[in-house]
Every structure is written in C-alpha cells, then in structure tokens.
Amino acid sequence: MGKVIVIGLDGATFELIKPWVKEGKLPNLAKLMQEGSYGELKSTPEKISPAAWTSFSTGKNPGKHGIYHFTAMDTSALKLRVINATCRDGNPIWSYLSNAEKSVCVINVPFTFPADKVNGLMISGWDSPSIDSAGFTYPANLLDELLEKFKEFPITPTIKKYTTDSHPDLAIGDIHHLLDFRTMLSRYLQKKNKWDFFITVYTATDEVQHHFWHHMDKRHMLYNPDKARLYGSAIFDVYQKCDQAVGELLTDADEDTTIVIMSDHGATINSLGVIYLPLWLHQLGLAKRMNILKDFIRSPSIKNGKNIFRRIKGMLYFQISSLLSDKSKQFLKRLLGGKRSGFEAVSEFELSKYDWLQTRAYEAGPNIRINLKGREIHGIVSPGEEYEKLRDYIIAKLHESRDMVTGKKIVTNVYKREDVYHGKHVEDAPDLIVDWAADFVIRGISCLNGNGEHVKIKSLGLYRGLWSGEHSNYGIFIAKGPHIKKGNELKDAEIIDITPSLLYLMGLPIPEDMDGKVLTHIFEENFVQKKPVGYTQADDSGADIPGDSYTDEEARKVEERLKNLGYL
Numbered sequence: 272m273g274k275v276i277v278i279g280l281d282g283a284t285f286e287l288i289k290p291w292v293k294e295g296k297l298p299n300l301a302k303l304m305q306e307g308s309y310g311e312l313k314s315t316p317e318k319i320s321p322a323a324w325t326s327f328s329t330g331k332n333p334g335k336h337g338i339y340h341f342t343a344m345d346t347s348a349l350k351l352r353v354i355n356a357t358c359r360d361g362n363p364i365w366s367y368l369s370n371a372e373k374s375v376c377v378i379n380v381p382f383t384f385p386a387d388k389v390n391g392l393m394i395s396g397w398d399s400p401s402i403d404s405a406g407f408t409y410p411a412n413l414l415d416e417l418l419e420k421f422k423e424f425p426i427t428p429t430i431k432k433y434t435t436d437s438h439p440d441l442a443i444g445d446i447h448h449l450l451d452f453r454t455m456l457s458r459y460l461q462k463k464n465k466w467d468f469f470i471t472v473y474t475a476t477d478e479v480q481h482h483f484w485h486h487m488d489k490r491h492m493l494y495n496p497d498k499a500r501l502y503g504s505a506i507f508d509v510y511q512k513c514d515q516a517v518g519e520l521l522t523d524a525d526e527d528t529t530i531v532i533m534s535d536h537g538a539t540i541n542s543l544g545v546i547y548l549p550l551w552l553h554q555l556g557l558a559k560r561m562n563i564l565k566d567f568i569r570s571p572s573i574k575n576g577k578n579i580f581r582r583i584k585g586m587l588y589f590q591i592s593s594l595l596s597d598k599s600k601q602f603l604k605r606l607l608g609g610k611r612s613g614f615e616a617v618s619e620f621e622l623s624k625y626d627w628l629q630t631r632a633y634e635a636g637p638n639i640r641i642n643l644k645g646r647e648i649h650g651i652v653s654p655g656e657e658y659e660k661l662r663d664y665i666i667a668k669l670h671e672s673r674d675m676v677t678g679k680k681i682v683t684n685v686y687k688r689e690d691v692y693h694g695k696h697v698e699d700a701p702d703l704i705v706d707w708a709a710d711f712v713i714r715g716i717s718c719l720n721g722n723g724e725h726v727k728i729k730s731l732g733l734y735r736g737l738w739s740g741e742h743s744n745y746g747i748f749i750a751k752g753p754h755i756k757k758g759n760e761l762k763d764a765e766i767i768d769i770t771p772s773l774l775y776l777m778g779l780p781i782p783e784d785m786d787g788k789v790l791t792h793i794f795e796e797n798f799v800q801k802k803p804v805g806y807t808q809a810d811d812s813g814a815d816i817p818g819d820s821y822t823d824e825e826a827r828k829v830e831e832r833l834k835n836l837g838y839l
C-alpha cells in the first residue's frame with residue numbers, strides 16, 4: 272500500500288485558487304487538480320478551525336466530537352474557557368492508523384494539543400500554550416532535536432491588533448517567516464523519518480486573508496488604490512509560496528503515493544455581522560446591556576487598574592457610536608485619540624455586561640444563545656414553547672433585517688442547532704447558528720421590532736483594525752494518487768468525508784459511528800470493485816492523550832494569543 276501525504280492550507284478557497292490556476296500562477300496545485308480529483312469541501316456549520324479540523328480528523332460532526340469554537344461556554348457560571356484537544360470526544364485518524372501499525376508523522380494540525388501518543392511522531396497545533404508545555408511534541412524529546420537543528424520554534428505569528436494597519440510590512444514578514452519555517456520543519460521530518468501517513472498544516476493562508484483582504488477587494492471601505500499597489504498581492508504571495516511548499520513537500524513522492532490538499536473552510540470579505548450582533552440583540556429588546564456606570568465599575572481592567580483611560584474611551588465610543596453619523600464618528604475618533612477605532616470596546620463586549628434578568632438571547636461569537644431557565648445560571652426563558660417561539664422569532668427577524676445602504680439581507684441562513692448537529696454534545700452548541708452575508712460589509716441595519724416599530728442601527732464604521740477577511744462555508748479538496756480519478760470535479764465533498772476516505776484507501780475499516788462517507792467516486796472504478804468499503808464497530812473510546820488540559824497559566828497564554836489574532 273502506498274503512502275499518503277496530506278497538506279492543509281487553513282482557510283484556502285477555490286474562489287482565489289481557480290483564477291490563479293487559470294493564469295498559470297500556481298503550477299503545483301494546477302498539476303494536482305489536472306491529474307486528480309478536486310472540489311469544494313463543505314466545512315462544519317461553525318466554519319471555524321477548532322470545529323472544522325476536529326471534524327476532519329475524527330470524521331464526526333461537532334455534535335459528536337464536542338468542539339465548536341476556540342472557547343466552550345460554562346452556562347452555569349456564564350464563563351468562557353479556552354479549549355484544546357482534551358475536549359475532543361473521538362479518535363483522530365492518526366490514532367486509528369497507529370493502532371493498525373501504520374506509522375504517522377503529524378505536524379501542526381490546529382487543535383491537537385496535547386499531542387497524542389502515536390506510532391511515529393506528532394507536533395501539536397497552535398493551541399499549544401508554548402513549546403515548553405508538556406505535550407507539545409510526541410515523543411517529548413523530539414523538541415530538543417528540533418531546537419538544536421532550527422534554534423527557534425515559532426508557533427503562531429506575533430501579529431498584534433492593528434499590526435497590519437500600522438506595520439503591514441512587519442506582519443507580512445512575520446507570516447512569511449512562519450510559513451518558511453513550517454516548510455523547513457516539515458521537509459526535515461519528512462526526510463528523516465519513516466511514515467505511511469504524513470500531514471502538515473499551513474496557517475499563513477488564513478492569517479493573511481484575515482488581515483489583508485481589503486487591499487485586494489474593491490468592495491471594502493478601506494480599499495485604497497495606493498495601498499493596493501503595495502499590499503494588494505499580499506494574499507497571492509502567500510498562496511504562491513504555499514504552492515511552492517507543496518512542490519517541495521512532494522519532491523520524493525513516488526507514483527504510489529496519494530496526495531491530498533485541503534482546507535478547513537474558505538474565505539471571503541468580512542461582513543462584520545459578528546460586530547453588529549450584540550447591538551442588534553440590544554436594539555430589538557432581546558438583550559439588555561447593563562448601564563455604563565455598572566459596566567465601568569465591574570470591568571476587570573478597572574479592578575486591575577489597567578488601561579483605565581483606554582477603556583473609558585472605548586466604552587464611551589461603543590455606547591454612543593450607534594447614535595452618531597459617520598462624520599461625527601470621525602470627529603470623535605480624532606478627539607479620543609488618533610487611530611483608535613473602538614475595536615477594543617466591541618471586542619470586550621463581555622458576557623458580564625448583560626442584565627441577565629432582562630436578557631432572553633445573547634451572542635456567542637457570530638451565533639446566538641438563549642438565556643434558558645435551568646441551563647444558564649440566570650436563565651429567564653422557559654424550555655419548550657417559549658424557547659421555540661423565541662428561536663423562531665429571532666430567525667424571522669434576522670431574515671427580515673436589511674443593510675441600511677444597499678437593502679441587502681444581512682444573513683443568508685440561520686439554523687437551529689438540532690438541524691445541523693447530532694450526537695451527545697449537541698447540548699453544548701449555540702442555540703442558533705448564523706450564516707452572515709458573505710459578499711459585502713454591513714453598513715448599518717434596519718428592521719422592525721416586535722411592536723412593529725422601525726429599529727435602525729447606524730453604521731458602526733469600525734472598519735480599521737478589524738479583520739477584513741472572514742471564513743466562508745466551503746474550503747478546498749484536491750486528491751491525486753494511483754487509485755484516484757483524473758480531472759474529476761466533485762460536488763458533494765464534506766470535511767467529515769476525508770478521514771473515512773483515507774482509512775478506506777489505506778485498507779482500514781470505517782468505524783460505524785463516523786458521520787463522514789467514503790468518497791468512492793474519487794477512486795478508479797476497478798479499485799472500488801476490488802475493495803468494498805468495510806465497517807467496524809463504533810470506536811468512541813477517546814484518544815489516548817498524555818498529560819492534563821491547560822494549567823491556569825497556559826490558559827491565560829492561549830487566551831492572549833487568541834485575542835491578539837482577533838479570534839476572541
């Protein structure tokens with residue numbers, strides 16, 4: 272049986288790849304598409320790395336593996352805690368392969384800390400608090416060898432908020448440095464070790480898309496032809512380097528090796544729906560923010576005495592920003608301090624800021640939770656009829672809401688959690704999952720409230736400093752190998768299908784509790800005829816993970832990193 276190489280390009284999308292392939296600019300990806308099967312890869316409903324990469328590795332929907340986001344909500348305390356692979360319910364592909372005595376080499380798959388004990392080696396992803404954390408590599412002494420060889424071991428780019436606006440060249444340098452390091456590291460481990468299954472993941476594609484999208488997309492308010500000349504190719508440059516990395520990592524791949532290129536989700540312009548959601552809930556009377564003085568006194572940074580003035584400014588900005596015209600906002604911004612855009616004020620829209628006795632629904636990232644009696648500590652919505660009516664009402668109102676400038680719908684879909692998830696962890700999912708518009712930036716919202724009165728949320732104007740690129744529903748899938756059909760475009764591949772398809776290719780039975788299907792139509796017909804898909808009983812024993820989850824110190828480190836990257 273031949274070897275398998277999987278190369279992950281986090282957030283890569285065919286919307287960008289296909290035109291560049293046509294222009295002959297990504298020769299390695301083009302060749303793989305020509306000589307193999309490819310198609311859009313449907314992500315998990317939350318289309319975010321922790322959920323999607325875990326669904327890739329386990330072949331299960333998040334309702335079964337239990338990971339939805341970077342954080343998990345503790346509804347009894349209304350607190351968010353950062354999560355890692357110890358929260359994963361289900362075995363990843365490298366554990367199935369290890370148990371079948373295949374050797375594996377697993378590098379930097381997001382949300383795999385602490386590393387699993389595998390037959391081979393494993394370096395966990397960017398949920399690792401630091402390289403010194405127990406469980407960063409398996410075996411543990413692999414790290415010493417790598418540090419001796421490379422002298423450094425960056426985990427994520429050191430991008431800080433605003434970095435791309437104030438120091439774009441530094442940010443680009445940082446992203447490329449990490450990309451180059453990943454290629455060196457992957458190539459070194461690939462050459463030095465014996466393996467049947469090799470996987471490495473690049474995150475540069477996702478990072479550059481979040482921070483540089485507005486430089487190549489004229490639909491964005493911050494698009495500026497002068498800046499576009501300088502930074503308009505930042506995203507392409509990263510794709511081009513990834514294409515070269517693919518070429519390099521396939522240098523020794525023989526005719527017997529199967530190659531998979533994939534992403535966990537796609538990318539598009541950031542509509543900023545997630546930023547409008549708290550205000551939308553507030554203005555519709557679904558959530559009640561506590562008054563500004565209480566906010567101020569209770570805020571953790573005031574208690575710690577940190578950033579008091581920045582915080583007052585941020586809070587004032589947020590409180591009045593919805594009432595102001597764009598012009599007055601510009602004036603206010605100048606008054607409050609140069610380039611500040613109110614970003615921190617919005618990102619610090621903490622859960623402690625609600626008056627829970629008057630809040631029926633609250634935001635969970637881009638999604639919505641109901642303040643449910645018996646689940647949330649201060650729950651006021653009764654389970655059953657009241658809960659269902661409220662969810663239906665919110666869905667209807669989101670569909671009715673329009674962008675104030677263009678009149679376009681601000682959402683494309685809103686799902687009840689049981690419609691998109693199944694399994695014993697559905698209870699942990701947000702109550703409503705929202706697909707925000709993905710082809711424009713929201714510039715204010717208008718809709719009718721429950722009393723039929725017009726509600727208007729003026730443009731927040733918070734374009735600068737926020738991500739200009741956001742995740743989209745479809746990532747990429749390309750497979751090429753001795754048994755894979757050539758030049759074959761797929762329509763129905765999902766991220767949960769990859770693991771069962773690879774287990775099948777490598778001669779293993781599919782555990783019957785996997786949600787993904789074997790993509791039999793990517794394989795040559797005589798291969799499928801000779802090899803019917805085999806199944807085995809469910810294996811939900813959980814991965815064999817050494818060590819504990821985060822210490823308090825580690826949790827703080829990861830939280831800070833997520834904030835710097837803009838995920839929290």
Ligand SMILES: [Zn+2]
Binds near residue numbers: 282
């Ligand atoms: Zn991302």
